[in-house]
Amino acid sequence: MAEPFLSIQHVRKSFGATTVVQDFNLDVEPGEFVSFLGPSGCGKTTVLRMVAGFEEPSAGKIVVAGKDITRLKPNQRNVGMVFQAYALFPNLTVAQNIGFGLKVAGMPKADADRRVAEMLDLIKLPQMGDRYPYQLSGGQQQRIALARAIAPKPKLLLLDEPLSALDAKVRVSLREEIRSIQKRLGITTIFVTHDQEEALSISDRIAVMYGGKAEQVGTPFEIYNRPATKFVANFVGTLNVLEGTVTDAASGKVRVNSQEVSLQGKLNGSKSGDTLSLALRPEAISLGRHPGRDSSLSGEITEVHFLGSVIRVRVGIGGSTVSLDTFNSPAAPPPAVGEKAEISFSSGDMLVLH
Amino acid sequence: MKSGRFWAWVVFALGAAYFFIPLIATVEFSMRMRRGVYSFDAYEVVLGDPRFQATFGYSVLAAIFTIILGVLIVVPTAYWIRLRLPQLRPVVEFITLLPLVIPAIVIVFGYIRMYGSNSPLPFLASDTGTNALLVIGYATLALPYMYRAVDTGLRTIDVRTLTEAAQILGAGWCTIIARVILPNVLIAVLSGAFLTFAIVLGEFTMASLLNRPAFGPYLQNIGANRAYEPAALAIIAFAITWACMSLIQILSRFAPRSANRPN
Numbered sequence: 341m342a343e344p345f346l347s348i349q350h351v352r353k354s355f356g357a358t359t360v361v362q363d364f365n366l367d368v369e370p371g372e373f374v375s376f377l378g379p380s381g382c383g384k385t386t387v388l389r390m391v392a393g394f395e396e397p398s399a400g401k402i403v404v405a406g407k408d409i410t411r412l413k414p415n416q417r418n419v420g421m422v423f424q425a426y427a428l429f430p431n432l433t434v435a436q437n438i439g440f441g442l443k444v445a446g447m448p449k450a451d452a453d454r455r456v457a458e459m460l461d462l463i464k465l466p467q468m469g470d471r472y473p474y475q476l477s478g479g480q481q482q483r484i485a486l487a488r489a490i491a492p493k494p495k496l497l498l499l500d501e502p503l504s505a506l507d508a509k510v511r512v513s514l515r516e517e518i519r520s521i522q523k524r525l526g527i528t529t530i531f532v533t534h535d536q537e538e539a540l541s542i543s544d545r546i547a548v549m550y551g552g553k554a555e556q557v558g559t560p561f562e563i564y565n566r567p568a569t570k571f572v573a574n575f576v577g578t579l580n581v582l583e584g585t586v587t588d589a590a591s592g593k594v595r596v597n598s599q600e601v602s603l604q605g606k607l608n609g610s611k612s613g614d615t616l617s618l619a620l621r622p623e624a625i626s627l628g629r630h631p632g633r634d635s636s637l638s639g640e641i642t643e644v645h646f647l648g649s650v651i652r653v654r655v656g657i658g659g660s661t662v663s664l665d666t667f668n669s670p671a672a673p674p675p676a677v678g679e680k681a682e683i684s685f686s687s688g689d690m691l692v693l694h
Numbered sequence: 695m696k697s698g699r700f701w702a703w704v705v706f707a708l709g710a711a712y713f714f715i716p717l718i719a720t721v722e723f724s725m726r727m728r729r730g731v732y733s734f735d736a737y738e739v740v741l742g743d744p745r746f747q748a749t750f751g752y753s754v755l756a757a758i759f760t761i762i763l764g765v766l767i768v769v770p771t772a773y774w775i776r777l778r779l780p781q782l783r784p785v786v787e788f789i790t791l792l793p794l795v796i797p798a799i800v801i802v803f804g805y806i807r808m809y810g811s812n813s814p815l816p817f818l819a820s821d822t823g824t825n826a827l828l829v830i831g832y833a834t835l836a837l838p839y840m841y842r843a844v845d846t847g848l849r850t851i852d853v854r855t856l857t858e859a860a861q862i863l864g865a866g867w868c869t870i871i872a873r874v875i876l877p878n879v880l881i882a883v884l885s886g887a888f889l890t891f892a893i894v895l896g897e898f899t900m901a902s903l904l905n906r907p908a909f910g911p912y913l914q915n916i917g918a919n920r921a922y923e924p925a926a927l928a929i930i931a932f933a934i935t936w937a938c939m940s941l942i943q944i945l946s947r948f949a950p951r952s953a954n955r956p957n
Contacts, residue, residue, distance in 0.1 A: 392858075392862055393861075393862075394858055394861075413861075414858070414861040414862050415861050415862070415863075415864045415865060415866060417862075418864075419862060420862065420863075421858075421859070421862045423855055423858070423859060425852060425855050427852070427855040427856055427858070427859035428859075429856065429859070429860075429873075429874055429878070430851070430878055431874075431877040431878050440860070440863050440865075440873075441863035441864055444863055444864040444865045444869060445864055488863070489862075489863075492863065492864065
């Protein structure tokens, strides 16, 4: 296996008696885009700040391109960073902001001017060089902040919730732009977010964090479809959780509300009589029986929400409620509340949460 | 509603009268030097007096050095307190308020004991040393105003994020203070500077007890021995202070607008 470009090894961070990051490990390949995803207070920003040099780890080390940077000051690391609050220098023009790092590095003015123009072209704001930050929209300011971060050609790009302060539409377009620029430059990037859609849509890999630890590190597909822990399963995407009791561990039979489903090979050492939390994504469930779906459960429709192209249906099964989306068809009326309904799914799509 | 507005105007008129009548009376008195007619004789006498020019020049120079010293002490201190030691803010605020509580005369006697010609640091043995002590004393007197002005300026920017943004781009502390922090609090620093200027120009106790040829003792001397000239001097001093305040207002229009808060 190739040497990782960024290696975070057994990093721990405590503030007084509180440990906010515990034994965090992550290897990032060159040019990879890795997102730290997790709720507020999970330690994702603290890890990022340790990589940037703004916080010193209480234990462990951080290696970039084979060099231990754990004790280096932020201005010695050659790392670029984009902040949630833009952090553009209000007294400088856009061009001066982008050229700040180049000037500090002592780059000749002609070269710096060329690089600034190149960056302005890259973020598609070539005419904005003479403007001041307050004359720009939030999205434009964040693009300038991105250009400023990458202008000195850093080894590593850190993005600390750069889209959180923007409105929804700008967020989507800017995240695509960030990803496209990152791919074009091939720069290794760490992206911190609490927005799962953001993380799923642009990352090569995601580290889902909780309680100062990485609960799971994997591709968006793995994280979504094969969550390793209950937290990951609940945090990423919408999930229907049903309680089940193992009736026959050998054949993988589990009883859910007096109906039996087969989960052969998924029980992971559970014994007959054990209670399990079973999870199903809404898109894995169909209303009615469908070919290829080997399991089904019966219940009663409790809620129907017409959302245009899709209809969100909630079906009460015993004491639980299962949520599923079905496409709107002009030829068929939507299901009615109170109707008896059968839901079907493939037992292979059912997740056993540990 | 209309009655409310009427009373508001009455209160405004009373306040304006309280402020302007003594001022107008002083102006009027200062112009009565020549018997029977209004003239600017008192102003001519004052402005033509070589002692006025010398003391005014001395005080202006002292004010400039005081401002430089104040900026060098206060800007990094207020910045560091905001960035790294916010828990010390109340303590520092209290310390900066002390010059308002401790009379200047106490500072001067402290100087004489500490820096007299028989002490290990005989600052008072030479003119340059005494001038330096005067400037340091003035910087202390101006501390409450300078610190508050700079601290208020720092409150309007996101000090921590701007510092981190500059650091990650490779900047050291000097570059951060000189190129990022100071330009963004320049208007606040100028406010503090003009207040310092006004304080230094009128300060009497320190300059007098240290026997310095400053404008404050000159004002006192003229006031005690002449009739019309003190009124003219008061108006001149007033005009200078107002000019300083107007400059603060004008310069504040050019303050860089903060881009650190998301829209």
